[in-house]
Amino acid sequence: MRKMLLAALSRILQGPAAAGRTASRVMVASRNYGDFASEATFEIKKCDLHRLEAGPGTTAVMTREEGLQYYKTMQTIRRMELKSDQLYKQKIIRGFCHLYDGQEACCVGIEAAIKPTDHVITAYRAHGFTYTRGVPVREILAELTGRKGGCAKGKGGSMHMYTKNFYGGNGIVGAQVPLGAGIALACKYFGKNEICLALYGDGAANQGQIFETYNMAALWKLPCIFVCENNRYGMGTSVERAAASTDYYKRGYFIPGLRVDGMDILCVREAVKFAAEYCRSGNGPLVMELQTYRYHGHSMSDPGISYRTREEIQEVRSKSDPITLLKDRMVNNNLASVEELKEIDVAVRKEIEEAAQFATTDPEPPLEELGYHIYFNEPPFEVRGPNQWIKYKSVS
Amino acid sequence: MASAAAALRHLALGARLAPHGRNAGAPLQRLQQRRGLRLSAPAAIQVTVRDALNQALDEELERDERVFLLGEEVAQYDGAYKISRGLWKKYGDKRVIDTPISEMGFAGIAVGAAMAGLRPVCEFMTFNFSMQAIDQVINSAAKTCYMSAGSIAVPIVFRGPNGASAGVAAQHSQCFAAWYGHCPGLKVVSPWSSEDAKGLLKAAIRDDNPVVMLESELLYGVPFEMSEQAQSKEFVVPIGKAKIEKQGTHVTLVAHSRPVGHCLEAAAVLSKEGVECEVINLRTIRPMDIETVEASVVKTNHLVTVEGGWPQFGVGAEICARIMEGPAFNYLDAPAVRVTGADVPMPYAKILEDNSIPQVKDIVFAVKKALNI
Numbered sequence: 001m002r003k004m005l006l007a008a009l010s011r012i013l014q015g016p017a018a019a020g021r022t023a024s025r026v027m028v029a030s031r032n033y034g035d036f037a038s039e040a041t042f043e044i045k046k047c048d049l050h051r052l053e054a055g056p057g058t059t060a061v062m063t064r065e066e067g068l069q070y071y072k073t074m075q076t077i078r079r080m081e082l083k084s085d086q087l088y089k090q091k092i093i094r095g096f097c098h099l100y101d102g103q104e105a106c107c108v109g110i111e112a113a114i115k116p117t118d119h120v121i122t123a124y125r126a127h128g129f130t131y132t133r134g135v136p137v138r139e140i141l142a143e144l145t146g147r148k149g150g151c152a153k154g155k156g157g158s159m160h161m162y163t164k165n166f167y168g169g170n171g172i173v174g175a176q177v178p179l180g181a182g183i184a185l186a187c188k189y190f191g192k193n194e195i196c197l198a199l200y201g202d203g204a205a206n207q208g209q210i211f212e213t214y215n216m217a218a219l220w221k222l223p224c225i226f227v228c229e230n231n232r233y234g235m236g237t238s239v240e241r242a243a244a245s246t247d248y249y250k251r252g253y254f255i256p257g258l259r260v261d262g263m264d265i266l267c268v269r270e271a272v273k274f275a276a277e278y279c280r281s282g283n284g285p286l287v288m289e290l291q292t293y294r295y296h297g298h299s300m301s302d303p304g305i306s307y308r309t310r311e312e313i314q315e316v317r318s319k320s321d322p323i324t325l326l327k328d329r330m331v332n333n334n335l336a337s338v339e340e341l342k343e344i345d346v347a348v349r350k351e352i353e354e355a356a357q358f359a360t361t362d363p364e365p366p367l368e369e370l371g372y373h374i375y376f377n378e379p380p381f382e383v384r385g386p387n388q389w390i391k392y393k394s395v396s
Numbered sequence: 397m398a399s400a401a402a403a404l405r406h407l408a409l410g411a412r413l414a415p416h417g418r419n420a421g422a423p424l425q426r427l428q429q430r431r432g433l434r435l436s437a438p439a440a441i442q443v444t445v446r447d448a449l450n451q452a453l454d455e456e457l458e459r460d461e462r463v464f465l466l467g468e469e470v471a472q473y474d475g476a477y478k479i480s481r482g483l484w485k486k487y488g489d490k491r492v493i494d495t496p497i498s499e500m501g502f503a504g505i506a507v508g509a510a511m512a513g514l515r516p517v518c519e520f521m522t523f524n525f526s527m528q529a530i531d532q533v534i535n536s537a538a539k540t541c542y543m544s545a546g547s548i549a550v551p552i553v554f555r556g557p558n559g560a561s562a563g564v565a566a567q568h569s570q571c572f573a574a575w576y577g578h579c580p581g582l583k584v585v586s587p588w589s590s591e592d593a594k595g596l597l598k599a600a601i602r603d604d605n606p607v608v609m610l611e612s613e614l615l616y617g618v619p620f621e622m623s624e625q626a627q628s629k630e631f632v633v634p635i636g637k638a639k640i641e642k643q644g645t646h647v648t649l650v651a652h653s654r655p656v657g658h659c660l661e662a663a664a665v666l667s668k669e670g671v672e673c674e675v676i677n678l679r680t681i682r683p684m685d686i687e688t689v690e691a692s693v694v695k696t697n698h699l700v701t702v703e704g705g706w707p708q709f710g711v712g713a714e715i716c717a718r719i720m721e722g723p724a725f726n727y728l729d730a731p732a733v734r735v736t737g738a739d740v741p742m743p744y745a746k747i748l749e750d751n752s753i754p755q756v757k758d759i760v761f762a763v764k765k766a767l768n769i
Contacts, residue, residue: 119512121508152544152545152547153545155542155544155545156543156545160543160544162544162547162548167508167511167512167548168540168543168544168548170536171535172531172535172536175504175531175532175535175536177504178500178501178502178504178505178507178508178532179504179505179507179508179511179532179536180508181501181504181505181508182504182505182506182507182508182509182510182511182512183508183509183511183512184508185505185508185509185512185514186508186509186512186513186514187512189464189490189514190513196512208500209498209500209504212496212498212501212502213501213505215498215501216495216496216498216501216505219496372545372546373541373542373544373545373546374541374542374580374581375581375583375604375605376541376546376549376550376551376604376605377549377605378604378605381683383580388721396546
């Protein structure tokens with residue numbers, strides 16, 4: 001009731017310039033966009049440290065703009081993944097589809113702490129990062145539906161999406177980690193003070209090539225942050241059943257590490273800021289474990305309840321959902337109103353619907369282009385089809 | 397004293413390496429080199445495959461600062477087979493990097509570096525060890541340009557010795573031409589002569605795509621004549637083009653790497669018996685220059701393929717299939733014949749090893765079978 005009165009008063013008292021104002025005065029009688037706090041300070045969980053004297057702080061400052069932007073981004077990813085679920089069940093998306101809902105705070109928190117000129121590489125649960133690194137939702141969905149408007153022109157699909165300074169989207173578990181260290185090597189080589197974040201999951205953490213990479217990254221002091229997104233399950237195998245040590249942040253042994261609450265976007269942001277600073281200063285690599293959770297199963301062909309209980313999933317949703325956590329923080333600290341956030345929800349849904357509309361109506365890539373892009377910067381040549389008479393042209 | 401003289405000679409030559417090897421230059425050539433002058437027409441010199449590869453690496457490292465070399469023992473040891481001799485001293489830690497024994501790791505690192513704009517040359521001590529890293533070569537390097545619809549290039553070279561050596565037994569003797577040649581997205585080259593080695597390595601490094609270069613350990617120490625043109629810093633052998641090493645009329649012999657030499661020896665033997673072989677050096681496995689082979693078969697009407705690798709699903713099998721599919725089939729007077737490594741893991745004992753790879757007598761026999769003589 002009170003909220004309705006305040007909303008009504010707010011509409012009356014709002015002037016045309018109200019939307020842009022960020023003044024921090026508080027009026028009791030009405031709620032105006034100008035009445036929100038411009039920023040607030042939050043307590044965040046202390047990170048567990050490995051071979052580090054000090055870690056990220058236990059408070060984080062978030063401005064209203066930042067909060068709104070984080071909220072919108074996370075909500076966009078959430079709704080995009082749910083839309084993908086829907087499209088997959090309608091058989092409009094085929095093959096593999098590994099959804100990221102629940103883990104939004106990881107990719108959004110990372111992007112908030114790094115620069116567009118920094119580099120990111122991850123595994124196959126990549127839609128969230130593809131978005132935060134700059135690919136529009138419509139191009140992501142169109143890639144999932146295999147259309148020519150997809151970010152990889154329909155050639156890659158769910159696991160192979162790329163953009164500037166984002167190297168996918170990699171299907172082979174663990175292979176992206178050496179690649180990430182190689183990107184970091186290039187960062188060091190070119191001397192432009194850039195870093196690379198190489199992400200992998202709790203399942204991939206047991207891959208031998210990751211330990212080979214830890215060794216070389218430490219030896220050569222590569223500016224690489226190894227980020228383990230620990231969502232507790234590698235496909236259907238819980239961490240306890242897969243790893244002799246589940247302290248993934250310590251697995252780098254001689255590489256310092258930190259364990260971070262991956263459901264709290266501010267915690268992620270502050271930790272990545274800390275790690276980025278560390279790497280940019282020439283100290284070499286860091287290992288960061290983000291404790292997070294995926295609501296969906298491993299992929300769309302996994303209902304996700306044979307190896308964990310519905311109760312567990314429900315408990316995470318109700319107590320640790322990253323979007324809800326952010327929303328509560330913002331509302332309780334006068335950084336935004338519930339209505340405002342609802343308006344964002346509506347706008348996001350609309351954007352997703354339009355993107356899905358595009359993704360379901362855009363044509364498939366032309367058959368003539370089947371052989372394109374086999375090589376880079378190569379004069380056109382002929383590619384053999386299923387028999388010797390079927391030939392495709394290959395253009396770079 | 398000797399080293400001072402060598403240094404002076406080096407200066408007189410400019411940056412060219414003084415040749416060494418069994419037939420280290422005729423007296424006239426040495427005279428020309430000492431004077432640093434041209435008395436007569438430019439002369440060819442004898443250069444070993446090892447030195448040719450070294451020159452190629454040196455020239456490309458100098459030409460483009462994004463090029464760097466990594467692998468086991470490539471820096472301070474001067475290379476397990478001395479291919480990178482002197483390069484670490486000249487270019488330092490940033491450009492020539494010793495790696496730990498971690499093929500999967502360092503191959504992946506090299507691919508990532510290429511994706512981010514560098515131009516790595518990744519050495520496998522032998523291609524047998526590349527099996528540890530083959531996922532990075534195929535899934536990360538070869539396929540990425542296609543999967544990303546051309547937005548991510550991987551300008552990397554994977555190089556090292558391939559195939560049979562001498563007495564190194566089964567785990568160290570496998571030929572990977574067929575395995576790598578199978579995959580779209582890769583280019584695969586297999587040099588024979590010094591000219592091939594230098595020109596193809598330079599072309600590979602300048603190519604914006606992943607190139608697998610299959611060298612031969614047994615060829616490293618072999619000197620070949622290198623023309624004046626081949627000695628130039630801009631000399632590049634185009635990838636995807638075969639070379640006719642010897643013209644002939646009665647039969648087409650197609651080979652890659654060391655067996656090209658065996659084919660030429662067999663051709664010499666057969667010539668005495670009145671059979672003139674046309675010997676084609678494939679130079680590139682993928683993309684394969686089948687047109688050169690076809691044109692030759694149209695002329696000679698007989699085909700014998702020769703390779704060091706195993707017969708099943710090998711390079712020769714591919715050549716035969718393509719010839720059958722193409723216009724040259726109608727010009728064959730007899731089925732094509734393949735000469736390959738024996739279908740066994742490579743044994744150790746010399747008599748067994750010798751008989752597990754194609755010898756000159758096997759090629760001669762095959763030619764006679766093809767010609768029904």
